[in-house]
Amino acid sequence: MGSSIVVIGNFDGVHPGHRAVLAEARRRDPELPLVVVTFWPHPVSVLRPEAAPLLLTSLEARIEHLSAAGADRVEVIDFTPEFASWTPAEFVERVLMPLAPKVVVVGENFRFGHRAVGNLDTLRELAAGRFEVDGLPLVKFRDEDTCSTRIREALAAGDVEHAAEHLGRPFCFRGVVSHGDRRGRELGFPTANLPVPANLACPADGVYAGFLTRRDGLDGRGEQLAEGAPSPRWPAAISVGTNPTFGGLSRRVESYVLDRDDLELYDAPVTVEFVARIRGQVKFDGIAGLIEQMHTDVADCRRLLGLS
Numbered sequence: 001m002g003s004s005i006v007v008i009g010n011f012d013g014v015h016p017g018h019r020a021v022l023a024e025a026r027r028r029d030p031e032l033p034l035v036v037v038t039f040w041p042h043p044v045s046v047l048r049p050e051a052a053p054l055l056l057t058s059l060e061a062r063i064e065h066l067s068a069a070g071a072d073r074v075e076v077i078d079f080t081p082e083f084a085s086w087t088p089a090e091f092v093e094r095v096l097m098p099l100a101p102k103v104v105v106v107g108e109n110f111r112f113g114h115r116a117v118g119n120l121d122t123l124r125e126l127a128a129g130r131f132e133v134d135g136l137p138l139v140k141f142r143d144e145d146t147c148s149t150r151i152r153e154a155l156a157a158g159d160v161e162h163a164a165e166h167l168g169r170p171f172c173f174r175g176v177v178s179h180g181d182r183r184g185r186e187l188g189f190p191t192a193n194l195p196v197p198a199n200l201a202c203p204a205d206g207v208y209a210g211f212l213t214r215r216d217g218l219d220g221r222g223e224q225l226a227e228g229a230p231s232p233r234w235p236a237a238i239s240v241g242t243n244p245t246f247g248g249l250s251r252r253v254e255s256y257v258l259d260r261d262d263l264e265l266y267d268a269p270v271t272v273e274f275v276a277r278i279r280g281q282v283k284f285d286g287i288a289g290l291i292e293q294m295h296t297d298v299a300d301c302r303r304l305l306g307l308s
Helices: 017-028 043-047 059-068 088-099 120-127 147-156 160-167 181-186 286-304
Strands: 004-008 034-040 075-077 101-107 132-136 172-176 192-195 206-214 234-241 254-258 268-279
Touching: 004 017, 004 088, 017 034, 017 101, 017 132, 017 160, 034 059, 034 088, 043 132, 059 172, 088 101, 088 120, 101 120, 120 132, 160 268, 172 192, 181 286, 192 268, 206 254, 206 286, 234 268, 234 286, 254 268, 268 286
Parallel strands: 004 034, 004 101, 034 075, 101 132
Antiparallel strands: 172 268, 192 254, 206 234, 206 268, 234 254
16 A cells, blocks of 8 residues: 555544644645554453443444544554553554655654553654654643543533543434333333443533434434435433432333424434533432423423523
């Protein structure tokens, strides 16, 4: 293959700092293909499984966000114990050189090679006479460095608005709508239910205002959309948690699309977009109190979304 511009990183969440790296890489030579090298699974999950971070996106979503940010190709490196044992020199020879880089662009805190001994200076030494290396400073929001860890912390606190500030967009949770116990429909608030995988980040248990978008090219009744028609995106009141009023154990994201009880969403891939937190999770003594609170939640949801 010919020359390329290469960027390297985990890119979990593809936040503004990540997008800045891609934008600078594209600026360096708009005519060359922009190749993104990323790693899956997360290196910490392989090297220290007990400390593995919850991921902000699936690999599929990461690739989509990287492509939207300008990547012409995404090279996914299978991060294995063997790969983790490579020296910085082996990393350059076996990963970078086959891509024929003209320029490699990374964040200034980039580390690579066995035990992360390689840094920006190491990469420049190994690149001498073969390709250029650019190291970019971290992006800040107000006085905070933007990084995946800070976004995870905001989500764990239920602060989806602060997470959105560092993501540069609302946090979204993806999944396939599962068959639940239909309790929401019986209460007058049918929900689209998504299980929360153990490895994915999700906002703290509670109720949120946001949107639900179907992602399979079908409408709310399961009919094919017209060519070029946008995917349906509905305002929704969203509950995250275990449904403690009914003794639930598994954690789910349950979305009630406002004023709709006619949607057919089972087995549909959807995206849940979190805009604002309404309240924390509560265990009610009875159904009457729960239903009353749900009506209040829906009214708050309308207000937060600017619908009332």
